[in-house]
Amino acid sequence: MTQYKIPVIPGDGIGPEIIREGRKVLETAGEKFGFDIEWIEYPHGADHYLETGELISEDTLKDLSKYQAIYFGSIGDERVKPGILEKGILLNIRFYFDEYVNLRPVKLLEGVWTPLKDKTAKDIDFVVVRENTEDFYIGIGGRAKKGKSKKTLEVIRNMYNVKFGLDITSDSEEIGYQLGLISKEGTRRVIRYAFEIAKNRNKHLSSVDKANVLSDIYGFWREEFTSIASGYPQVKTDFNYVDAVTMWFVKNPEFFDVVVSPNMFGDIITDLGAMIQGGLGLAPGGNINPEGTSMFEPIHGSAPKYKGLNKVNPIATIWAGALLLDHLGEKEASRQIVQAIEKNIVNNKIKTYDMGGSNTTTDVGDDIARLLKEI
Template sequence: MNVKTIAQIGGDGIGPEVVKQGRKAADAAMAGSGTELRWREFPWGAGHYRSTGEILPENAVEELSHCDSIYLGAIGDPSVKPGVLERGILLTLRFAFDMYVNLRPARAFPKVPIPIEGAAEKGIDLLVVRENTEDLYMGLGGTGDGEIDQIIEAKRGLYNLTGHVSMSTGHRMALQMGIATEPAVRRITATACGYARGRGERSILLATKANAMPHLYGFWEEIAADEAKGQGMAMETMNVDAMCYHAVRRPWEFGTILCPNLFGDIVSDLFAGITGGLGVAAGGNQGDGIGMFEPIHGSAPDIAGTDSANPLAAILSASLMLRSLGEGKGATAIERAVETFLNESDQDRLPKEMGGQAGTEEIGDSVASIIERDREGKQP
């Protein structure tokens, strides 16, 4: 029996509820496959922080390094200052395990309302490949009353960055630094080319803003274009503001989109909204080792415990996780089951955010049952 150990972090709000349903689907997909999923549950999130005063224990990275993947529900709670848990858990783990790829697929699903007339009929199936360790998300900068003078340090899988910044304006000020390095741009570009090739595409599209920020994003364009050429893939560019404009007019024209960190965060949420909302928006953080998979949505504490959360995004994130572990058959089984569930469900059995009355648990049970039914070759 092949064993894969999965670190389960339910997190906050609806996180534990939706992760439970994704776990059901993953276990159902792996049943009889020769691969066993062994789950290790970790309590990290707002509750752990309030009770212990620590965001992550000192041995967290070491504990997780013995797992094959991380499956996360959601992080964030009104009782904790915004950013504390997000930086302390999400960014810490992304950087510690050098998860330099953030994958955010966006596609039109059956019966999921799309806000753009005619888009569902034309079909939407795109993939945002977001660089996940650099750009303006490095956490470098500071504030000052007239001047800033500080040491700059950052540890990444590719390098240890050190430096010093000193400047003055005579006014209260803030500085946020964005960094791009050639090896980081090359590896994410190569990754995007690989996904595009697997999707049967001949080119990738880079989201940029080199006209306004030539040093950072002009560098990105230069390196990415050279790497794409070496990968045998054409590359087009589009300013990120223009991309947002065209996305809501012709979303069906987009395929594989390569993005620096900040732009990727923004446009992936836009495409999620275009394709029906965060309830069907899966996400994955990957590198050359352990990955972390999570729905794009937040913790939604206002509906926690009400059986109202839509678990489909978490279930689809479990599919991304299985695919990253080399379990493509199981991943496909989950994706097909989600489509079948939406196709077969009457309006009142759809998730509540889609106008139905189905609860979180019912949806998870339905998807898992479809996976089992398909495996056994039974008729609906």
């Protein structure tokens, strides 16, 4: 029997409750498909931070690097200033393990309501590949008051180091600035990853940018996309400005197969994608390094007001677990988990409040595990 060791970080708020149900369904898949999961739980989150002052240490990150995939619940707590936990734990993990792909399936399951009139499950089934480590999310910027000032800003990555030396002269009372950066190495690898997915789906890849206004940074993106496209003649391609693509997601979602985007625009369009597939409670995500440690999580937050009430929807977390199994090579198990989720929804009997029901988080997890056994 194959054995997988999987670190799990339940995190804050509803995190432990939704992760509990995800673990239940993955363990059921293991029983059915002949693999075993040993969970290695880590305490990192608000409680751990408030007790110890530690976000996540270098030693913990080195320990996590021994594993292929991390199962992550949610992060964020009203007792801690916004951004501290998110940057100190979640983003730290993404950057440390160079998880340069954010993978977001946008798939409307049968039986799920979508706000798009006359669209059905056959119309909404695409994948967004978001670059996850560069663009305006590299976290360098600052403020400068009137007069002259100097600042040195540095970006350190596994592939490169970049240093900006800024001499600022301003007669404004105060300015704020943020620097964005994309590299040839970072751009080419995520675009290539997206082409590989498209090659194995419906052979259509759409690129998203804003090259008509931010021509230096996103014109560069287009050049690299065009260069890589020449190596995939079987894949149809098109370019889309981010403002236009938000319209087309709503009007013609059936047009899209695989979408690839720089970091900032990918962040925006994937939340729109989550809404058209039925809402945040149904949307999973993967932070992927194909050659290293990856992390899988629901895209919603920690919802602290629902903590301990056993009432939130665990489907996004269970679906994220299916992505995790697919990443480990357990593709049939992953496929059947999604099928069991869909059966639960179509049956329309066991459902949480957000889907019009009154069942608990545990009830939904139990039902999906039961349906998985029956498939």
